Amino acid sequence: MQPTREKILDVVFELIYIYGYNGTSMSMILKECGIPKGSLYHYFKSKKEMVLAVIKERLSPRMDLFYDFANDTNKNSIDVLIDAIYKIADKEQLITYGCPLNRLNQEMSPIDKDFEEAITLIYNNIRDKIVLLLKNDVINCDTQAVAEFTIASVWGTLSLSPAQSSKKRYLSTISALITYLQSLKK
Amino acid sequence: MQPTREKILDVVFELIYIYGYNGTSMSMILKECGIPKGSLYHYFKSKKEMVLAVIKERLSPRMDLFYDFANDTNKNSIDVLIDAIYKIADKEQLITYGCPLNRLNQEMSPIDKDFEEAITLIYNNIRDKIVLLLKNDVINCDTQAVAEFTIASVWGTLSLSPAQSSKKRYLSTISALITYLQSLKK
DNA sequence: TATTAAATAGACCAATCAGTCTATTTGAAA
């Protein structure tokens, strides 16, 4: 059986992904975990500390998954980036609910410095990875701005009305980004 | 003095813009308005109905403001669109907190059909305006996808870590979009 | 001036919130 603390982190990640921080109550978490209150507060001193742990131990690794570029030196790095953007289309949860980091960022960063710091750390990490990836294979341009724009447009696309969201729609919207990125090839 | 109902709509718009739906309590609203509970519930039967009214009567007109393109027939419509994107840079609140429609969308659409509908309506409106604008002056391409991508990348850019957000950063990130849009000119 | 509905006022409600506290159980080390 999964250790209690790990179970809590998994459940909290999923719940705040869908319902947000303020939309997720401790009682929802306890019910979903099937544990008593004493257990939860044995591992985490408060709701905030718990969610900050979720950011570091669940959200951060999951974001790495999407932006951990295979260092295939044979392939043009622009194509590597484009592959990563295409791969997102197959993650149903991302298509339906958007980027979990972006969602939490919009809800919490404007009202809590600790959340902002933790989230910005992950964001900077992703951006720097893209900058590093692009470095060699790109025409002379502001690679940091390009990386930033790439992230912004992917997350922005994922955030558009869930009602109409689908893999097909993601791909057609994001094709403009692909065209743009292709134009940056050396 | 401003009529009570209008005052409530103004206050609620500002509060949920910053704190979100679940982060804004009725008591916060009453305190900020300086009115008793009886007055508020005289005009709105519930929190949800009140915020749906805010979407229709405050959020919707405000979004129109940003995407109401001057129909200057002398100007290339791509340039009209680019002007609108540049104009956003001067709205401090947008730079700091991001797009209010996008924020509310991410918080509420996945968990409430009524919010999703109301928000999607506004979104479709903006998209259609851009499609209509582009129609004539653009090379042969999927204008709906281009419109969608434009909105997604602007809102995505506005949502990036408030800690580092500034007019300068917005402009450097969005410059990639401008380059792309320029390339669509006939 | 009398009537009446709209608007204001705020006490009150049950439910839920995050969090505390004490008691018990578990399991590994001595």
Place this chain on the structure above:
DNA sequence: TTTCAAATAGACTGATTGGTCTATTTAATA
């Protein structure tokens, strides 16, 4: 087998939640 900290268990707390209810005031109309 004894010891003892880690973990589980859940009753309980004060504050706050969204919402109801009755009473009073206001202002327009008859």
